[in-house]
Amino acid sequence: IRLHERAAEKTYGICRKRDFSGIVRVMNSKVPPYMQKDVSYLIGMLFQRYQYTRDWTNFATCIQSYLIGRYSEPFGGAWNVVAQEGAFFLSRLWTKHSRFLRVEIDFPALAEQASSEPCPGCPTPVLTVVCFEACAPDRP
Structure with a gap:
């Protein structure tokens, strides 16, 4: 956890230098x-x-x-981060943690293009953070 803490401090400083609103x-x-x-900055x-x-x-791994x-807690409570482009399906594989951060990635105009090259004329992709610590797994 110490390694994660040091990396998080460094990342925190870098994130504050840019504006990612929108x-x-x-x-x-x-x-x-x-x-x-x-x-959201991260x-x-x-x-x-x-x-x-x-x-x-790797995007989800870095967030996690x-x-x-x-935000680690002494009594556990690991985060489960899922990031996916397009439609999202929650499976039983992801229900081992009680706290979820789900990132949905939506490329408005890039979906039709096969290339992954930068497209200055295309609309900005939108990332939606859904159910941040709100998706409690179903308990039988």
Whole structure:
């Protein structure tokens, strides 16, 4: 966890240097506003790095590492981060943690294009953070 904490501190400083408003929307959030804003900055910054490779697995892993380092609790409560472009389906595989951060990535005009090259004329992609700490798994 110490490694995650050091990485989170470094990332926190980098995130504050840019404005990512307009890229990240938050829905169904039950976290304090300061945490919501903090994580929105992180998601915006990481998205700039991964949007052309579309490596959403590493994108989600970086977010999860940041959450562990910055918002870890002594009594556990690991974060489960899922990031997916397009339609999203929650499966039983993702229900082992009680707290979820789900990022839906929507490329408005890039969906029709096969190339993953930068497109200056295309609309800005929108990332929606859905069910941030609000998706409790079903208990039988």
